[in-house]
Amino acid sequence: MxxxxxxxxxxxxxxxxxxxxxxxxxxxxxxxxxxxxxxxxxxxxxxxxxxxxxxxxxxxxxxxxxxxxxxxxxxxxxxxxxxxxxxxxxxxxxxxxxxxxxxxxxxxxxxxxxxxxxxxxxxxxxxxxxxxxxxxxxxxxxxxxxxxxxxxxxxxxxxxxxxxxxxxxxxxxxxxxxxxxxxxxxxxxxxxxxxxxxxxxxxxxxxxxxxxxxxxxxxxxxxxxxxxxxxxxxxxxxxxxxxxxxxxxxxxxxELTETTARLTTLRDAFEREVTARLPGVHINGGAAPRVPNTSNLRFDGVEGEALLIALDLEGICVSSGAACASGTLTPSHVLRAMGLSPAQARGSLRFSMGPGTTEADVARVVDALVRHVPHVRALAG
Structure with a gap:
């Protein structure tokens, strides 16, 4: 996991x-x-x-x-x-x-x-x-x-x-x-x-x-x-x-000083690898100051829930930028307030690391995204 x-x-x-x-x-x-x-x-x-x-x-x-x-x-x-x-x-x-x-x-x-x-x-x-x-x-x-x-x-x-x-x-x-x-x-x-x-x-x-x-x-x-x-x-x-x-x-x-420095390094490496190896990936909030552990990524042409499920089947736990309410997929109010369209908001996932996160975890998640994003895009057609 x-x-x-x-x-x-x-x-x-x-x-x-x-x-x-x-x-x-x-x-x-x-x-x-x-x-x-x-x-x-x-x-x-x-x-x-x-x-x-x-x-x-x-x-x-x-x-x-x-x-x-x-x-x-x-x-x-x-x-x-x-x-x-x-x-x-x-x-x-x-x-x-x-x-x-x-x-x-x-x-x-x-x-x-x-x-x-x-x-x-x-x-x-x-x-x-x-x-x-x-x-x-x-x-x-x-x-x-x-x-x-x-x-x-x-x-x-x-x-x-x-x-x-x-x-x-x-x-x-x-x-x-x-x-x-x-x-x-x-x-x-x-x-x-x-x-x-x-x-x-x-x-x-x-x-x-x-x-x-x-x-x-x-x-x-x-x-x-x-x-x-x-x-x-x-x-x-x-x-x-x-x-x-x-x-x-x-x-x-x-532990704050050590944790902050380590997670900032891991987050930056994660975002750098994903955006370099996959086209059509954007960092929601990437231009603003952020806490060191959080990446919210938008994948063009991807349904976030489908990608989340694909990652979950590999034992990778992340969150969608959308919530299921009364059986209807509702786009994130945060991402919508930032100006994203409903489709863009639904194509976003949140990756939040913690003290237990390692460089090997970063490599594993990047590899999984590189494999699954093209497939999910193809299914969305």
Missing amino acids: TYWDYNAAAPIRAEVATLLSRAFASSGYGNASSVHQEGRAARARLDAARAQVARVLGCEPKEVSFTGSGSEADALALVGAWHMRPQPERRRVVTSAVEHPALLGAVAQLEREGAYVVRVAPGPDGRVREADMLEALTPDAALCSLMWANNETGVLQPAREVALACRQRGVLFHTDAVQAAGKVPLSLREVDADLLSLSAHKFGGPPGVGVLMVRKSVDVRALTPGHQEGGRRGGTQNVPYAEALALALALADA
């Missing part, structure tokens, strides 16, 4: 698997809200995990809230902050047209509740122009959300500059950093966000746990009422999963 779908889910790190195995095999089963010794022990573990995440982000531990996923963190950030915004007369929400579906779903909910939503389109390179975002930040803007890195193309967005502009204009700023974690330095000194979302399974933690960082000056209304997580998320905390997220994030951060 050659697994090149790290942007969908990264394999659980061995250290994290060991932590979870020990946690579930131990006798430590206290509720972190209980006052007896088992509860206090669980609370201490939860606090340690919170502090570990805060050290990586550069925030205070009390600003870290654990959630059930990155999608929940996005929804809590947008919907929760909207309902607690300090100036209710401000009703504009600014975001981009290339956000994750979870974020766009939360924005659509706000729109139904009376928000005026501006979805800023990217340029052909997949990057939203800073000037376009700033133009949309009119005096009636209450909330702005711009992802740090795109999940499909890997394109890095101008989150730092937009966050600064929001700070200057009194607009709450959220960034979905789910695809940035473990790929670029993840510091609030770099992107001065009021709210920031993470998801453990993108950097070697388990699925089912995420983080929303909320600055202490910001209020959010809980989606699930309760006293836990500072009143931001009701429900008994999953202490082992919080510990697992914190460990995975710390390990990814510690």
Whole structure:
């Protein structure tokens, strides 16, 4: 198996698997809200995990809230902050047209509740122009959300500059950093966000746990009422999963310099070989700054799903730029926003590498593409 779908889910790190195995095999089963010794022990573990995440982000531990996923963190950030915004007369929400579906779903909910939503389109390179975002930040803007890195193309967005502009204009700023974690330095000194979302399974933690960082000056209304997580998320905390997220994030951060350099080299070699050996191949987002592990390639005259299946039969796992909804193939909203036609979007595949990727993997995937692309093109006729 050659697994090149790290942007969908990264394999659980061995250290994290060991932590979870020990946690579930131990006798430590206290509720972190209980006052007896088992509860206090669980609370201490939860606090340690919170502090570990805060050290990586550069925030205070009390600003870290654990959630059930990155999608929940996005929804809590947008919907929760909207309902607690300090100036209710401000009703504009600014975001981009290339956000994750979870974020766009939360924005659509706000729109139904009376928000005026501006979805800023990217340029052909997949990057939203800073000037376009700033133009949309009119005096009636209450909330702005711009992802740090795109999940499909890997394109890095101008989150730092937009966050600064929001700070200057009194607009709450959220960034979905789910695809940035473990790929670029993840510091609030770099992107001065009021709210920031993470998801453990993108950097070697388990699925089912995420983080929303909320600055202490910001209020959010809980989606699930309760006293836990500072009143931001009701429900008994999953202490082992919080510990697992914190460990995975710390390990990814510690390895970042080496991982970034190695994956950049592998990605560039992959793209160079594929475009040299196959005609009609284009790199979606290739002209913009990107995270080091992601290549989104468009193959002229190819149905992406057919090529994906051909690769899968060889044990090569990648992702299509299209999703199947109600039996209908729907082109990627990200690629369509970049100006690609439906056919071009359907002819694109995402290749996302990770810490386990090797030079041999690159050679294997390139060889498979060189063999299969002409055949799939011929079938498309």
